[in-house]
Amino acid sequence: MSVFIVLLGAPGAGKGTQAKLLAAKTGLPHISSGDIFRENLKNQTELGKLAQQYMSKGELVPDDVTIAMIRERLSRPDCARGAILDGFPRTPAQAEALDAMLAELGGRVGVVPFIDVPEDELVERLSGRLICRAQGHIFHKKFNPPKVPGVCDYDGSELYQREDDKPEVVRNRIRVYLEQTMPLVAYYEKKGLLVKIDGTQPIDKVTEALWAVLPEEAKSA
Ligand code: AP5
Numbered sequence: 251m252s253v254f255i256v257l258l259g260a261p262g263a264g265k266g267t268q269a270k271l272l273a274a275k276t277g278l279p280h281i282s283s284g285d286i287f288r289e290n291l292k293n294q295t296e297l298g299k300l301a302q303q304y305m306s307k308g309e310l311v312p313d314d315v316t317i318a319m320i321r322e323r324l325s326r327p328d329c330a331r332g333a334i335l336d337g338f339p340r341t342p343a344q345a346e347a348l349d350a351m352l353a354e355l356g357g358r359v360g361v362v363p364f365i366d367v368p369e370d371e372l373v374e375r376l377s378g379r380l381i382c383r384a385q386g387h388i389f390h391k392k393f394n395p396p397k398v399p400g401v402c403d404y405d406g407s408e409l410y411q412r413e414d415d416k417p418e419v420v421r422n423r424i425r426v427y428l429e430q431t432m433p434l435v436a437y438y439e440k441k442g443l444l445v446k447i448d449g450t451q452p453i454d455k456v457t458e459a460l461w462a463v464l465p466e467e468a469k470s471a
């Protein structure tokens with residue numbers, strides 16, 4: 251049975267940073283709904299243009315669109331062992347849809363690490379975040395600086411600031427997170443899958459804490 255890891259956490263909690271590290275260690279694919287929307291926007295697809303209308307304001311893309319996109323992604327062969335999910339699900343309807351999809355695919359949610367970071371730190375993280383144009387590698391001006399300013403350590407591409415990391419959009423993203431995504435903490439707690447992780451630790455310590463709670467099947471490629 252395939253095993254899916256659901257990373258929960260506020261905007262800026264470190265989901266993307268940790269998902270990339272865990273994907274490299276486990277060999278499982280990293281599936282970020284935000285990255286897929288941004289990739290579609292870069293390619294000017296209809297999905298990308300639609301998603302942008304919501305993302306630019308810090309609102310969620312409608313559930314039906316998001317669920318259909320993830321359904322297609324999870325049906326690809328590279329998800330046969332499972333995946334690290336980053337940013338999906340983030341509403342109760344998405345969580346229920348994920349359970350239904352996994353029941354069809356013969357998979358299960360193995361663990362739901364909730365990366366907990368206080369709000370004032372989230373704002374500082376997002377205001378200093380830098381992303382690489384080519385593959386979305388994540389840096390921070392102060393907390394995780396690239397070796398050469400403005401250049402990605404991994405692929406040499408240009409680093410930029412995300413449009414939705416402007417302070418007024420960040421505030422709305424946090425509000426939307428508290429209203430629409432926080433209910434998932436109780437949803438997964440009830441299922442006995444939630445594990446709280448202290449997201450204020452240094453990046454490598456957070457990775458260690460996550461590694462310790464991963465199911466064994468996720469660790470063995
Ligand atoms: P998405 O791209 O998922 O953004 P998000 O959830 O707001 O999360 P972020 O990517 O901002 O934060 P992160 O937790 O990944 O943190 P990161 O590792 O980068 O979604 C964007 C938009 O797309 C949404 O607003 C919505 O419109 C739409 N969308 C996406 N999914 C959707 C869905 N399922 N349904 C509907 N709409 C959806 O780290 C942040 C910074 O902190 C970095 O600079 C990093 O270097 C630094 N950092 C990381 N860890 C540490 C640490 N331990 N110590 C110090 N600094 C750290």
Ligand code: MG
Nearest residue numbers: 265266267284
């Ligand atoms: Mg992210």
